[in-house]
Amino acid sequence: xxxxxxxxxxxxxxxxxxxxxxxxxxxxxxxxxxxxxxxxxxxxxxxxxxxxxxxxxxxxxxxxxxxxxxxxxxxxxxxxxxxxxxxxxxxxxxxxxxxxxxxxxxxxxxxxxxxxxxxxxxxxxxxxxxxxxxxxxxxxxxxxxxxxxxxxxxxxxxxxxxxxxxxxxxxxxxxxxxxxxxxxxxxxxxxxxxxxxxxxxxxxxxxxxxxxxxxxxxxxxxxxxxxxxxxxxxxxxxxxxxxxxxxxxxxxxxxxxxxxxxxxxxxxxxxxxxxxxxxxxxxxxxxxxxxxxxxxxxxxxxxxxxxxxxxxxxxxxxxxxxxxxxxxxxxxxxxxxxxxxxxxxxxxxxxxxxxxxxxxxxxxxxxxxxxxxxxxxxxxxxxxxxxxxxxxxxxxxxxxxxxxxxxxxxxxxxxxxxxxxxxxxxxxxxxxxxxxxxxxxxxxxxxxxxxxxxxxxxxxxxxxxxxxxxxxxxxxxxxxxxxxxxxxxxxxxxxxxxxxxxxxxxxxxxxxxxxxxxxxxxxxxxxxxxxxxxxxxxxxxxxxxxxxxxxxxxxxxxxxxxxxxxxxxxxxxx
Numbered sequence: 001x002x003x004x005x006x007x008x009x010x011x012x013x014x015x016x017x018x019x020x021x022x023x024x025x026x027x028x029x030x031x032x033x034x035x036x037x038x039x040x041x042x043x044x045x046x047x048x049x050x051x052x053x054x055x056x057x058x059x060x061x062x063x064x065x066x067x068x069x070x071x072x073x074x075x076x077x078x079x080x081x082x083x084x085x086x087x088x089x090x091x092x093x094x095x096x097x098x099x100x101x102x103x104x105x106x107x108x109x110x111x112x113x114x115x116x117x118x119x120x121x122x123x124x125x126x127x128x129x130x131x132x133x134x135x136x137x138x139x140x141x142x143x144x145x146x147x148x149x150x151x152x153x154x155x156x157x158x159x160x161x162x163x164x165x166x167x168x169x170x171x172x173x174x175x176x177x178x179x180x181x182x183x184x185x186x187x188x189x190x191x192x193x194x195x196x197x198x199x200x201x202x203x204x205x206x207x208x209x210x211x212x213x214x215x216x217x218x219x220x221x222x223x224x225x226x227x228x229x230x231x232x233x234x235x236x237x238x239x240x241x242x243x244x245x246x247x248x249x250x251x252x253x254x255x256x257x258x259x260x261x262x263x264x265x266x267x268x269x270x271x272x273x274x275x276x277x278x279x280x281x282x283x284x285x286x287x288x289x290x291x292x293x294x295x296x297x298x299x300x301x302x303x304x305x306x307x308x309x310x311x312x313x314x315x316x317x318x319x320x321x322x323x324x325x326x327x328x329x330x331x332x333x334x335x336x337x338x339x340x341x342x343x344x345x346x347x348x349x350x351x352x353x354x355x356x357x358x359x360x361x362x363x364x365x366x367x368x369x370x371x372x373x374x375x376x377x378x379x380x381x382x383x384x385x386x387x388x389x390x391x392x393x394x395x396x397x398x399x400x401x402x403x404x405x406x407x408x409x410x411x412x413x414x415x416x417x418x419x420x421x422x423x424x425x426x427x428x429x430x431x432x433x434x435x436x437x438x439x440x441x442x443x444x445x446x447x448x449x450x451x452x453x454x455x456x457x458x459x460x461x462x463x464x465x466x467x468x469x470x471x472x473x474x475x476x477x478x479x480x481x482x483x484x485x486x487x488x489x490x491x492x493x494x495x496x497x498x499x500x501x502x503x504x505x506x507x508x509x510x511x512x513x514x515x516x517x518x519x520x521x522x523x524x525x526x527x528x529x530x531x532x533x534x535x536x537x538x539x540x541x542x543x544x545x546x547x548x549x550x551x552x553x554x555x556x557x558x559x560x561x562x563x564x565x566x567x568x569x570x571x572x573x574x
Contacts, residue, residue, distance in 0.1 A: 025331040027066075027272055031074060031243060034270075040242040044076030047241050048102065049116075049232070051083045052094040052216075054286040055301040055308045056101045058322070058343070059247075059277040065326045066274070067245050068107035079239055080109035083116045085231050087215040095216070097301070101309040105319050114239060116231050117217050123226050123234055124178065126264055127189060127207060131170045135263055136207060137163055138173040139190045146188070150203050156196035157203040163192060177210055180223035184210050189224075193259060201256045205229055233257040236269040244269045247276035248335055277329070278337040281491040282307045283499055283507060297511060298492070302549075304559050305492040305515050315489060316536055316546030316561030318354075321347035340491060344562050351536050351544045351561065356384045356391060359429065359474045360539040360558075361523045362486055364403040366449045367420075367475065369434060372400040377479060380460070382430045394527055397477040398431055403523040408473045409450045411439060418471035420450060426471040429540065433458040433469060474540045480526040484556040486519040487548065528556065536561070 024032060035042055046067040050056060056064075071078040080102055084090050102109070130136035139162045141149065151157035165173075177187055189208040197203055207230040214220050232253075236244045244257075251273040261268045278284065284307065292298045292306070301308050304315035312322070325346035329338050359382075377399045384391040404420070413421035420426055425435040432454040440449035457464045461472070494512040495503070503510065528537070531547045539545050543564050548557040 026333055027070065027243070027245065027274065027331055028073075030270075030272060031070065034242070035074075043240075043242050044071055044074040045079070045240055045242045046071045046076065046245060047079035047081050047236070047239065048107065049081045049083045049235065050098050051086070051089075052091065052098060053086065053089040054094060054290055055097050055310060057284055057286075057289065057307045057309065058279065058312065059284050059307075060101075061105060061309055061312075061322050062277045062326050062329075063245070063247065064102055064105050064107050065323055066331060068105075070243065070245070076242070077112065078107060078109055079112040079114055079241070080107070081114040081116065081235060081239065083228065083231065083235070084215070084217065085116050085226050085228060086211075087213045087218075087225065088211065090216055092216050097310060101313075104309070104313060105322065112239075114235075115217060116226075116235050117215060119231075119235060119238055120218065120222060120226070122238065123231060126234060126266075127174065127226075127230075128171065129264060130191065130207075131174060131189075132167055133263065134167060135192050136170070136189055137165050137192055138170050138177070139163070139188050139204075139206075140186065141188075142185060143188075146190075146206065150200060151195070153198075159195050160190070160204065163204070174208075177208070177224050178222070180212065182210055184212055186210060191230075191256075191260070193256075199252060199255055201229065201253050202259065205256060229253055229256050230260065233261050233269070233271075234266075236271075237261055237267045240267065241269045244271045246271055246273050248273045248333070249276065273333075275332040275335045278335065279307065279340055279343065280337055280496040281340045281493045281498075281512075283493075285499070288499075288507060292508075297508065304487070304489045307492075314549060315559055316351075316544060317347050318350055318536065321350040324349055337497070347562050348544070348564070351538065353387050354385070355536040355538040355544055357382070357386070357540055358528055358537045359396070359476055359525045360484075360486070360528070360542060360545075361403040361405050361474070361476050361481075362519050362542065363406040364476075364521070364523045365406045365409065365447060366478065367402045367404045367434075368449060368451050369400050369402070369454045370437065370451050371453045374400060376400065377477075380430050396430060396525060396527070397480040399477050399479050401478045402428075402475040403478055403481060404450070404473055404475050406447070409436070409439065409447060411447065419473055420452070420471075424471075425469050426473055427458075427461045427469050428454075429472055429474045430461055431459075431475070432456070432461070433463060476523045476525055478523075481523040482526060482529050482556065484522050484524050484528070484558055486522045486545070486558050486560070488517040488519065488560045490515050490517075522558075524556070524558075528558075529553075531556070531558075538564075 048064050048067050068078045139160045141160055149158040174189055188206045190204045190206050193202045193204055195203050206227050208224045208226055211225050212223055254271045257271050293301055298306055302310040302314045304311055325343050328342055379395040380398050381393050382396045383393055409420040410417055420436045422436050425433055427433055434452040434454045436452050438451045439447050442448050491512055492515050493510045495510045498507040498510040533547050537545050544561040545558045546561060548559045551557040
């Protein structure tokens with residue numbers, strides 16, 4: 001059942017979500033002004049209208065968070081509505097993925113899940129009304145001929161030779177179009193507006209095209225399908241939307257949105273446009289994302305390198321991190337490109353507060369503590385999250401032989417190297433001070449084992465005599481370590497704007513060959529054996545990680561969400 005303007009009264013102002021005082025963005029200012037004037041009966045009702053022809057990406061996340069956030073802030077309603085008007089590109093798979101993504105972001109449409117196809121009959125009747133008013137006609141020009149007769153910025157369009165067909169003939173032809181009598185592309189229904197308008201969208205735009213393609217919900221019932229500009233405003237009107245929030249490319253379509261609703265004399269929402277999200281080191285075009293998937297440049301729509309919502313989720317992003325990101329970038333009226341670091345910093349900010357700390361060694365060599373008792377094992381206390389005392393502590397196993405990172409030992413170290421090298425003392429995280437004595441190499445000269453001695457008076461990483469060490473390294477006990485695969489994901493492209501028309505090659509020429517590094521044989525702290533897909537971890541000194549969907553109990557796989565710090569700023573300065 002669809003909503004009507006009268007059926008959704010705006011809730012009392014006291015029910016608004018409370019926020020600290022701040023300046024309003026331009027959309028909020030419009031809504032505040034509408035509330036003062038009593039427009040829309042003091043209601044706020046928004047919607048998110050995706051086309052089910054691909055997976056949602058981070059740009060859509062911004063639109064969802066904005067439209068839902070506005071509705072929630074003003075005690076209003078939010079609809080999820082699929083603009084399923086082009087069956088040749090749509091699929092149930094996309095419908096289900098979109099529902100999952102919107103729900104994951106926290107946008108609750110309650111019982112207001114709609115489809116444009118729900119309104120096909122009503123849209124058809126509205127089109128008949130325009131024909132009867134002499135405001136629409138059936139045109140026999142091909143799509144190419146329509147383009148050729150639209151004119152230019154300085155030359156008016158040429159009226160179609162079919163523009164002055166009688167109302168009776170148009171009604172007859174339009175019904176026969178619906179009945180499937182004509183082949184694809186042979187006729188269209190066009191609005192009769194102004195072929196000399198400076199706005200090309202008003203030069204007799206197409207309202208319906210013939211398409212003998214089964215619809216994923218309507219089957220073969222329809223042989224004609226509405227164009228987006230015709231369907232969009234009608235959907236908003238039928239559902240009682242108050243503020244139809246769109247991205248900026250629809251600004252020049254707004255006069256057409258208004259024209260259709262005014263000519264029909266139906267309930268009229270307000271379309272508001274905001275700047276779409278452009279992000280460095282990625283592409284946002286659905287066509288290009290589909291190309292990356294189909295040609296196996298990535299491992300599906302949810303590849304963690306993709307800017308899709310499901311890809312970000314698989315990589316370890318949280319809904320909260322995307323909301324932080326959207327709040328940081330704000331809502332603007334002019335297009336700009338946001339640095340990828342802003343998104344990465346948003347997930348760092350969120351995960352720093354909630355990710356449990358764990359120790360993991362990605363490139364292991366053995367550390368043998370020569371003076372530690374043979375066969376002894378002890379439990380040491382480690383903090384789960386220094387940012388949240390409620391997360392408590394855990395016990396970690398410690399014994400004579402540990403794993404450390406290969407890069408944490410250097411045989412001939414420079415002066416400011418604060419990790420292990422012969423004669424140097426460091427702190428083992430949560431454990432003891434150790435002093436390096438020697439190392440063992442294989443036949444090729446590679447270090448395979450480092451030998452140290454520990455100070456038993458420094459248990460917990462604190463010295464009783466007050467001496468300090470400058471270096472602290474992490475480790476994993478060889479007796480309890482679990483083996484895992486670790487996937488180090490990075491930016492998909494190696495240039496800030498792979499879409500730049502000034503680039504010498506195709507956007508795919510700028511794919512980053514280092515966007516995925518797979519580490520086999522990593523050694524992880526035993527507590528990670530109980531990880532679940534919803535868990536987020538900080539591997540100390542390495543980055544933030546989450547369990548991948550392909551992981552099993554016997555073969556854990558962890559994805560890096562983001563490193564602890566931005567390493568690309570250093571690359572850019574080189």
